[in-house]
Amino acid sequence: MKHILLVPDGAADEPVPELDGRTPLQVAKTPFLDAMAETGIVGGVQVTPVDMYPGSDPANMALLGYDPGQYYTGRGPIEAAAMEIPMEPRDVAFRCSLISTDGEKIIDYSAGHITTEEARPLIELADEKLGTSAIKLFPGVSYRHIMRWHDGPVDVETFPPHEYIGTPIAQVSPRGDGESKLRTFIDDSINLLDDHPFNRRRREEGKPPANTLWPWSPGRAPQLPSFLSKFGMTGAVISAVDVVRGLGRLTGLEIVIVPGATGYYNTNYEGKGRYALEALQRHDFVWVHVEAADEAGHAGDIEEKIRAIENIDRLVLGTIVQGLKGKDDFRLLCAPDHLTPIRTRGHTVGPVPYLIFDSRKSIRSGGAHPYDERAVMEGRNMVPEGYRLIEQLFAD
Numbered sequence: 001m002k003h004i005l006l007v008p009d010g011a012a013d014e015p016v017p018e019l020d021g022r023t024p025l026q027v028a029k030t031p032f033l034d035a036m037a038e039t040g041i042v043g044g045v046q047v048t049p050v051d052m053y054p055g056s057d058p059a060n061m062a063l064l065g066y067d068p069g070q071y072y073t074g075r076g077p078i079e080a081a082a083m084e085i086p087m088e089p090r091d092v093a094f095r096c097s098l099i100s101t102d103g104e105k106i107i108d109y110s111a112g113h114i115t116t117e118e119a120r121p122l123i124e125l126a127d128e129k130l131g132t133s134a135i136k137l138f139p140g141v142s143y144r145h146i147m148r149w150h151d152g153p154v155d156v157e158t159f160p161p162h163e164y165i166g167t168p169i170a171q172v173s174p175r176g177d178g179e180s181k182l183r184t185f186i187d188d189s190i191n192l193l194d195d196h197p198f199n200r201r202r203r204e205e206g207k208p209p210a211n212t213l214w215p216w217s218p219g220r221a222p223q224l225p226s227f228l229s230k231f232g233m234t235g236a237v238i239s240a241v242d243v244v245r246g247l248g249r250l251t252g253l254e255i256v257i258v259p260g261a262t263g264y265y266n267t268n269y270e271g272k273g274r275y276a277l278e279a280l281q282r283h284d285f286v287w288v289h290v291e292a293a294d295e296a297g298h299a300g301d302i303e304e305k306i307r308a309i310e311n312i313d314r315l316v317l318g319t320i321v322q323g324l325k326g327k328d329d330f331r332l333l334c335a336p337d338h339l340t341p342i343r344t345r346g347h348t349v350g351p352v353p354y355l356i357f358d359s360r361k362s363i364r365s366g367g368a369h370p371y372d373e374r375a376v377m378e379g380r381n382m383v384p385e386g387y388r389l390i391e392q393l394f395a396d
Contacts, residue, residue, distance in 0.1 A: 002280050002330040003393055004320060005287040007063060008312045009056060010294025010340030012352035012373060016302060024305040025372045030313035032321055033334065033355065037371040040357035041364055043381025045389050047337055047352060054347045057243050059337035062386035064247060064287065066224055074219020075243060080146050082246035085138050087221040092152035094215035096137060096145045098122065099161050100208035103190060105169060109162035110143040111210035113264060119143065122193060122210055130188055140242055141263065147215050153178030158216035162298050163346040182215055189213035226252040231394060235285030238272050244289045254279065263291040265304055269311045273319025290316060297340030305342065332357045333393040351376045356392050
């Protein structure tokens with residue numbers, strides 16, 4: 001028996017006026033999800049605790065079966081684990097986003113989705129000029145990078161830049177332990193990068209500059225029990241983003257790299273499906289995470305969000321289902337990690353719809369229900385603690 005956890009990041013939404021009060025998930029053409037919903041269980045799940053920011057880090061930790069209330073320490077150390085950055089017990093890792101500002105407010109949380117190749121020399125320059133004996137910068141993927149601070153602060157309030165587009169920097173600057181050094185670091189990064197030749201060219205091309213480093217979500221390395229010891233099987237994870245790969249590495253899953261997987265609209269959807277099938281030849285569990293719908297939500301782009309959901313259904317899920325047909329029995333759990341509404345362009349607290357499917361038999365009770373947010377609105381098969389949901393994937 002094979003087990004699949006499919007996470008269409010941020011696919012859940014609110015009713016959208018432009019879609020006549022429907023959600024992108026309701027509007028999208030999803031024949032594979034529709035077919036599974038006819039015989040599967042459709043319900044709602046509160047993935048992260050309601051008093052916790054519904055970031056992809058604690059949310060995916062919960063979907064993997066680990067209680068974020070017990071294990072979560074911050075996003076920074078999870079992404080540091082993905083990048084295999086060595087962490088001593090007193091080290092603190094921050095996610096350090098490369099963003100766009102005008103010196104007064106946040107303009108773009110991703111510096112125009114800067115490429116990894118473009119970002120690397122800027123991070124290396126910043127490490128050379130702004131790094132110290134205690135602070136070091138590590139280049140990551142696109143706009144996502146890491147600051148490691150030896151004996152750094154954890155009791156500091158920081159703010160995810162994707163939630164504060166258009167907000168004055170002064171309103172969302174770090175607050176608490178170490179705030180002075182962190183604010184100085186942000187200011188120094190603007191002074192270093194704003195007039196860099198690379199950013200002068202970007203402005204000439206009408207692109208947002210990659211001119212500010214924004215540290216947030218600090219923490220020390222978490223200690224997670226292995227997936228094998230917890231669930232009695234080995235597994236693999238497929239994702240283009242470090243926060244998911246980091247959770248995989250921390251729990252002992254195989255990290256599968258898919259060529260062309262970008263974490264954006266242009267990701268290699270079909271490749272994720274094909275590599276998932278290959279991983280299932282080595283393991284009984286695979287976790288497939290797709291970021292595109294979340295990025296579309298942050299951009300407020302309805303059409304891209306619908307397209308991303310359709311690509312996940314046809315190219316990721318469809319590839320997996322057709323590849324397993326007649327070969328292996330399987331159970332599948334599909335659940336977004338959080339809502340990323342078009343209206344807010346940020347993550348929103350609230351339950352999301354989930355689907356459990358068994359290829360051997362019908363497991364639904366009562367009538368069939370479509371897989372979308374109506375399961376939440378109607379309170380069907382509600383799971384109040386997200387980290388318990390995966391138990392249904394492994395139930396027989």
